[in-house]
Amino acid sequence: MQIQELIENFELLDDWEDKYRYLIDLGEKLPAFPQQFRTEEWKISGCQSQVWLVPDFSQENKITFLGDSDASIVKGLMFVVLCIFGNQSPQVIKDIDVTDIFAKIGLEEHLSPSRRNGLNAMVAKIKEYAQNR
Secondary structure, eight states, rough: OOHHHHHHHHHHHSSSHHHHHHHHHTTTTTTOGGGGGGGGGOOOOTTOHHHHHHOOOOOOOOOOOEEHHHHHHHHHHHHHHHHHHTTTHHHHHOOHHHHHHHHHHTTHSSSSSSHHHHHHHHHHHHHHHHHHH
16 A cells, blocks of 8 residues: 555545554455564564564565554554655655655644654664665
């Protein structure tokens, strides 16, 4: 799914209950997360729930990611983050400013502080992987 399509889908929903349900539905679309990556090495600190993120550097000049969480809404947030950053070059990842994207979706104003912190921790970890590439 492209980020513009994601933004448009969120805009079609009238209230945040519907948007939360949509986030949960998106989270269910994440690919199966291999059990061997559910370790401290791949866990993102700063998230209230358990969140794992694994980069894949096998494509030339592109980074893809696998992600998962034990919380349904956070899985949906992971889906959104991977739509934005997945299958991009390290330079593009470093250059993406998610502030505008999150504002269009309404994430900044409608997430609890702990979920916002977790969302920002996911973005920071992805940018760290891109920086170190």
